Amino acid sequence: MTGIFGFYPFGEGREKWEASRFIYYGLSAMQGRGQETVSFATIKKGKIEVINRDGLVDEAFKDPLPEGYIGLGQVSAYPKDYLIHVKEPLELVLAGDGKPALHEDKYEAFKLLAEKLAFAIDKNPLEETLKIIEEVKGGYSFIAITEREEMIFGRDLMGVKPLEVGSVGFDLGIVASESCALDVIGAQSSSSVKNGEAIIFDPLSIARKSSTKAKCAYCSFEYVYLARADSIINGIPIYDVRENIGKILAQKNKVKADVIIGIPDTAIPFSLSYSKEANIPAKLGFIRTGRHTRTAIKPTQMERLIGVQLKLNPISSSVDGKDVILIDDSVVRGNTLKNTVWNLKRKGAKRVQVRIGSPLIISHCPFGTEIPQKDELIGRALSKEEIAEIIGADSFEALTPEELSKAIGLDKAKLCMGCFTGEYP
Amino acid sequence: MKILGIGNGAREHAIAEKLCNSKYNPKIYWITDIRNPGLNRICKETNGELLLANTLDAEKVGEIAERLKVDFAFVGPEEPNFYGIPDELERRKIPCIGASKDVAIIEQSKAMMRRLQWEYDLPGKLLFKTFKSSEEAYQVLKNYENTLTWLQNVALKPARQAGGKGVKVVEDRQIYLHEEKSKFKSFHVNWLENYMKSYSDIDDKILVEENVWGPEYTLQCFVDGKTLIPMPMVQDNKNAHDFDIGTETGGMGSIAGPKMFLSFMKEEEFQSSVEIVKGMVKAIQDRSGKKYKGIVAGQMMMTEVEGPTIIEMYSRLGDPEALNVLSMLKSDLVDICYAIIEERLSKIKVEFKEIATVVKAIAPKGYPDFRNLAKNHPVQVDEESIIKNNCKLFWGSCELKDGELLTAGSRLLEILAEGEDMNECSERINKCMSYVKLKDGWGLYYRSDIGSKELLERREKMADRARRLYQYRIEKGILGKRVDWLPKIGKIDPVRVLRDELKGNG
Numbered sequence: 001m002t003g004i005f006g007f008y009p010f011g012e013g014r015e016k017w018e019a020s021r022f023i024y025y026g027l028s029a030m031q032g033r034g035q036e037t038v039s040f041a042t043i044k045k046g047k048i049e050v051i052n053r054d055g056l057v058d059e060a061f062k063d064p065l066p067e068g069y070i071g072l073g074q075v076s077a078y079p080k081d082y083l084i085h086v087k088e089p090l091e092l093v094l095a096g097d098g099k100p101a102l103h104e105d106k107y108e109a110f111k112l113l114a115e116k117l118a119f120a121i122d123k124n125p126l127e128e129t130l131k132i133i134e135e136v137k138g139g140y141s142f143i144a145i146t147e148r149e150e151m152i153f154g155r156d157l158m159g160v161k162p163l164e165v166g167s168v169g170f171d172l173g174i175v176a177s178e179s180c181a182l183d184v185i186g187a188q189s190s191s192s193v194k195n196g197e198a199i200i201f202d203p204l205s206i207a208r209k210s211s212t213k214a215k216c217a218y219c220s221f222e223y224v225y226l227a228r229a230d231s232i233i234n235g236i237p238i239y240d241v242r243e244n245i246g247k248i249l250a251q252k253n254k255v256k257a258d259v260i261i262g263i264p265d266t267a268i269p270f271s272l273s274y275s276k277e278a279n280i281p282a283k284l285g286f287i288r289t290g291r292h293t294r295t296a297i298k299p300t301q302m303e304r305l306i307g308v309q310l311k312l313n314p315i316s317s318s319v320d321g322k323d324v325i326l327i328d329d330s331v332v333r334g335n336t337l338k339n340t341v342w343n344l345k346r347k348g349a350k351r352v353q354v355r356i357g358s359p360l361i362i363s364h365c366p367f368g369t370e371i372p373q374k375d376e377l378i379g380r381a382l383s384k385e386e387i388a389e390i391i392g393a394d395s396f397e398a399l400t401p402e403e404l405s406k407a408i409g410l411d412k413a414k415l416c417m418g419c420f421t422g423e424y425p
Numbered sequence: 426m427k428i429l430g431i432g433n434g435a436r437e438h439a440i441a442e443k444l445c446n447s448k449y450n451p452k453i454y455w456i457t458d459i460r461n462p463g464l465n466r467i468c469k470e471t472n473g474e475l476l477l478a479n480t481l482d483a484e485k486v487g488e489i490a491e492r493l494k495v496d497f498a499f500v501g502p503e504e505p506n507f508y509g510i511p512d513e514l515e516r517r518k519i520p521c522i523g524a525s526k527d528v529a530i531i532e533q534s535k536a537m538m539r540r541l542q543w544e545y546d547l548p549g550k551l552l553f554k555t556f557k558s559s560e561e562a563y564q565v566l567k568n569y570e571n572t573l574t575w576l577q578n579v580a581l582k583p584a585r586q587a588g589g590k591g592v593k594v595v596e597d598r599q600i601y602l603h604e605e606k607s608k609f610k611s612f613h614v615n616w617l618e619n620y621m622k623s624y625s626d627i628d629d630k631i632l633v634e635e636n637v638w639g640p641e642y643t644l645q646c647f648v649d650g651k652t653l654i655p656m657p658m659v660q661d662n663k664n665a666h667d668f669d670i671g672t673e674t675g676g677m678g679s680i681a682g683p684k685m686f687l688s689f690m691k692e693e694e695f696q697s698s699v700e701i702v703k704g705m706v707k708a709i710q711d712r713s714g715k716k717y718k719g720i721v722a723g724q725m726m727m728t729e730v731e732g733p734t735i736i737e738m739y740s741r742l743g744d745p746e747a748l749n750v751l752s753m754l755k756s757d758l759v760d761i762c763y764a765i766i767e768e769r770l771s772k773i774k775v776e777f778k779e780i781a782t783v784v785k786a787i788a789p790k791g792y793p794d795f796r797n798l799a800k801n802h803p804v805q806v807d808e809e810s811i812i813k814n815n816c817k818l819f820w821g822s823c824e825l826k827d828g829e830l831l832t833a834g835s836r837l838l839e840i841l842a843e844g845e846d847m848n849e850c851s852e853r854i855n856k857c858m859s860y861v862k863l864k865d866g867w868g869l870y871y872r873s874d875i876g877s878k879e880l881l882e883r884r885e886k887m888a889d890r891a892r893r894l895y896q897y898r899i900e901k902g903i904l905g906k907r908v909d910w911l912p913k914i915g916k917i918d919p920v921r922v923l924r925d926e927l928k929g930n931g
Contacts, residue, residue, distance in 0.1 A: 010665065010666070010670065010671040010672050011665075011671065011672030011793075011794045012616070012672070012794040012795070013609075013612060013613065013616060016608070016609060016612045017605065017609060018605050018608070021601070021602055021604070021605050022602065022605070025599070025601055025602065165668050165670075166668065166670075167664065167668055167669045167670040167671070168596075169593060169594045169595060169596065170592065170593055170594055170663075170664065170671065170672055170673045171593065171609075171671070171672070172670070173666070173668070173670040173671065184599070185599065185602060186596050186598055186599050186602065188596075188638070188669070189668070189669055189883060191668055191879065191883075202790075204790035204791055204795065204798070204868070204870075205665075205666065205790050205868060205870035206665075206666035206667050206668075206670060206671065206870070207868075207870065208667060208873065
């Protein structure tokens with residue numbers, strides 16, 4: 001998982017802008033998409049500067065920030081996953097989310113994509129970029145900047161990974177994985193780049209072209225888990241989807257309970273709409289210690305467990321002596337859930353019924369989302385009853401892929417649900 | 426019948442075409458600075474003449490008109506109005522469709538227009554400040570930069586109409602990006618001061634206005650000094666590029682129809698916009714003692730704070746907006762011109778077709794900020810294919826020179842489509858744009874998204890949001906009310922402050 005961001009000023013005075021602070025806040029808004037590496041690239045008078053660092057945006061980048069009026073940034077969930085810098089035959093820097101089907105490794109795959117671009121776009125950059133998008137299978141979004149001061153970006157034919165474009169005032173064009181990054185820097189509007197669309201900003205114009213071979217298969221995991229709730233992806237507000245999910249969960253298994261608890265933050269919209277639908281109060285169940293880290297994407301088991309321990313402290317009075325419905329956003333190995341249920345009971349919950357706001361993950365993601373090996377996936381290995389038993393819950397239910405497609409409001413054929421079904425577009 | 430037109434662009438091409446289609450079969454004469462191929466053709470076909478002359482030279486234009494013994498003249502662009510061409514023609518007893526210098530000031534001086542609006546207390550106003558130097562402007566912006574006043578979020582404009590150039594909107598609402606935006610503001614006020622050095626006809630140099638949001642539209646009207654007849658509402662798109670990104674241009678394309686008001690606007694909003702423009706005309710007639718005869722237009726926005734609001738005034742038809750309304754106009758334009766000249770607009774009926782119209786401009790790369798790059802590229806257009814696609818071509822900034830078509834630095838040409846469905850019109854025009862090329866391989870650009878379903882939906886959403894808010898203000902009786910707060914000073918009413926300032930200035 002990666003968050004990518006581009007800053008591009010137009011018109012007279014364009015070189016007076018400083019891109020870095022915009023990149024900084026744009027990436028901060030998308031920190032949830034990756035917390036391992038953070039990279040900035042800027043252009044000043046045709047000269048490209050690239051800085052790759054590890055850690056969170058605000059840890060890795062302190063003043064003074066790199067100078068330049070065109071900027072590119074990336075936060076990534078993978079160690080050593082930095083911006084790709086190709087020097088010949090055309091110097092360009094590329095940020096990518098997802099994975100082009102060019103290599104097993106995400107970084108290597110985007111490196112090959114960047115090299116293809118650098119070789120192809122000497123003349124007719126728009127047509128050549130579109131050709132590459134048509135040729136290179138996989139699910140990916142990318143933004144590249146070139147020594148010619150272009151910004152080239154696009155999405156694969158299926159549009160698996162999101163990419164948004166918007167404007168600020170009469171000067172700035174902004175590109176980002178999620179619309180929340182555009183909001184944070186004050187953009188007036190945001191539109192989705194189309195699946196199979198290539199767009200080029202150059203100092204004098206914008207050109208765009210869509211492939212006639214495009215057939216969408218948007219990542220459904222974005223809607224339940226990856227994207228921020230204030231983002232709008234492919235024209236669909238994330239928050240609406242999550243509310244729909246809570247409603248569907250409440251309708252499918254009517255159970256009695258005293259309180260609804262959503263965990264983590266991603267699951268709060270689920271719990272609020274579940275509460276409204278089932279007429280059971282929702283309460284805040286946990287307070288986090290330390291900063292928000294996403295446990296499912298932490299690279300090592302140890303760090304993951306530290307994350308879990310640190311971030312979840314139950315609010316005893318919310319659950320003490322109560323029948324609890326606990327709603328989580330996803331289940332991968334079951335570790336987090338087992339700890340959470342144990343914690344709730346220790347703080348006095350009488351009974352805990354667990355609901356998952358997404359279908360069970362049973363298969364890998366070929367488009368770069370890090371999912372453990374098949375034999376590590378609890379949803380694949382065990383039945384619902386067995387899972388309930390293992391995590392210590394009274395009952396365990398999850399969304400079905402059909403229900404998720406209904407909540408998103410798109411036909412299953414227009415979504416990639418591979419990690420939930422094992423069937424890939 | 427002989428009619429003389431003045432001006433160079435696609436708007437003038439559209440006016441000329443409408444005039445030559447009149448039942449009176451007039452001969453069309455046109456004064457242009459460069460030989461526009463569209464105007465050239467119409468002049469030839471009607472046995473008129475295209476005359477190359479400085480369109481801002483009142484004496485010269487007057488002489489030509491007199492020599493040709495034309496029945497009346499039609500001024501296309503704004504600058505000839507500012508230079509008193511209609512006044513000079515009137516002096517020579519040649520009737521003219523064109524705002525005289527004294528009333529055209531509502532377009533020429535954006536600062537004067539705002540003052541007039543506040544002094545006559547007309548609806549649809551914005552807070553503003555004018556400055557004679559960048560230093561002065563920067564000091565004021567600096568003083569207020571950390572306070573909760575309207576001066577944090579502003580539009581920075583040249584105080585004079587400057588071909589749609591130099592407007593920057595700086596929404597400085599994110600404290601964490603303040604340094605960047607503040608730097609840019611200071612850079613731009615400097616730029617404005619320099620830019621305004623080329624204009625010596627007004628004192629104010631820099632105009633700072635409160636920043637507002639909402640859907641924009643242009644309301645163009647015929648006016649004869651007594652009666653005002655509105656044309657269909659049009660929405661122009663000022664940003665140079667798709668997604669509303671990029672530099673402000675003269676307008677990259679426009680939509681109108683099928684009704685008199687745009688699909689995302691309400692009939693009452695159309696009506697109140699007409700009243701606002703009427704109010705401006707009355708005010709300037711009162712102030713100047715002159716009749717306003719010709720065209721007047723409000724370039725407007727439906728804002729949260731005021732409802733329908735004037736952004737700028739035009740003393741002529743908009744370009745590209747003219748193409749939409751003229752294509753929808755059912756009545757004979759010559760009849761309308763005579764009704765304006767003879768001050769009997771109230772007696773005639775002006776009718777429009779109920780049809781959707783989309784116009785898009787295509788420009789050489791370099792427009793609008795680096796025009797030297799956009800000049801002198803040889804043009805090749807397959808007009809036949811454009812006509813086959815049921816679209817119409819209007820020549821803009823293009824010069825016919827020794828048999829060759831050359832770009833002249835601005836919007837090269839505009840293509841118009843009529844139809845039932847706006848999205849279909851938009852796509853039809855996009856297709857036609859592929860028939861326009863520059864022989865030397867230099868790039869052209871246009872906006873593929875104007876008129877598209879996606880962009881219309883976005884406009885609609887914005888309109889709904891702005892409408893809910895201003896209507897709530899009406900309900901609460903607080904339309905137009907602003908309140909600011911300054912630490913240690915307390916609450917201030919910027920409207921009253923502005924009124925006091927205006928009184929103080931006499």
